[in-house]
Amino acid sequence: MRLFSMPSSGNSYKVRLLMSLLGRQCDTVDVEYETEALDRAKAEGRLPFGKAPVLELDDGRLLPESNAILFWLAEGTSFLPENAFRRAEVMSWMFWEQNQHEGVIAVRGALLFYPQRRHLATPERLAELLERGHQLLQVMEDRLATQDWLVGDAPSIADICLYGYTHTAEERSGFDMARFPAINRWLARIAALPGYVGLGE
Known part of the structure; x- marks a missing residue:
């Protein structure tokens, strides 16, 4: 997996935090505000909504929005209740x-x-x-x-x-x-x- 992450953003941070708490690893691509890296990620179609974070799955599917990513990562773990x-x-x-x-x-x-x-x-x-x-x-x-x-x-x-x-x-x-x-x-x-x-x- 690859995480397109804006280092200074709380929205990107909460995804990095959950991944660390779960012991999950992924490559991180920093796309800070107003940088060439952000422009490149947008041009390559990696940011469907035009902003980070976006999690790119192993099969190439792209999942934008921090809270959607949290929900996906937490499925089947103690961080998402079964009830x-x-x-x-x-x-x-x-x-x-x-x-x-x-x-x-x-x-x-x-x-x-x-x-x-x-x-x-x-x-x-x-x-x-x-x-x-x-x-x-x-x-x-x-x-x-x-x-x-x-x-x-x-x-x-x-x-x-x-x-x-x-x-x-x-x-x-x-x-x-x-x-x-x-x-x-x-x-x-x-x-x-x-x-x-x-x-x-």
């Missing part, structure tokens, strides 16, 4: 991550992190994202205040999915994570899992 309702709960958190969380937490980080986007980082936009992001993080805080993992009693791809951008929410996106002790304990639990790798690894 139908639990699986649906996992998917609900993953849909929420892409529909709500990623569009605020990751976007604020992108405005501050990527020089090409800083012209969009107006004080009004940053303030709006900060307020909304704290509201979204409180949703996670409320859930994790009563249980160790987002779904059930073991880590799942729901946790890996939300970890991708939450673990850099303070240093990259400027959110006040001291307000969320349950999230911080959850972040530490994930970082302690066997096979864990960080964003830059």
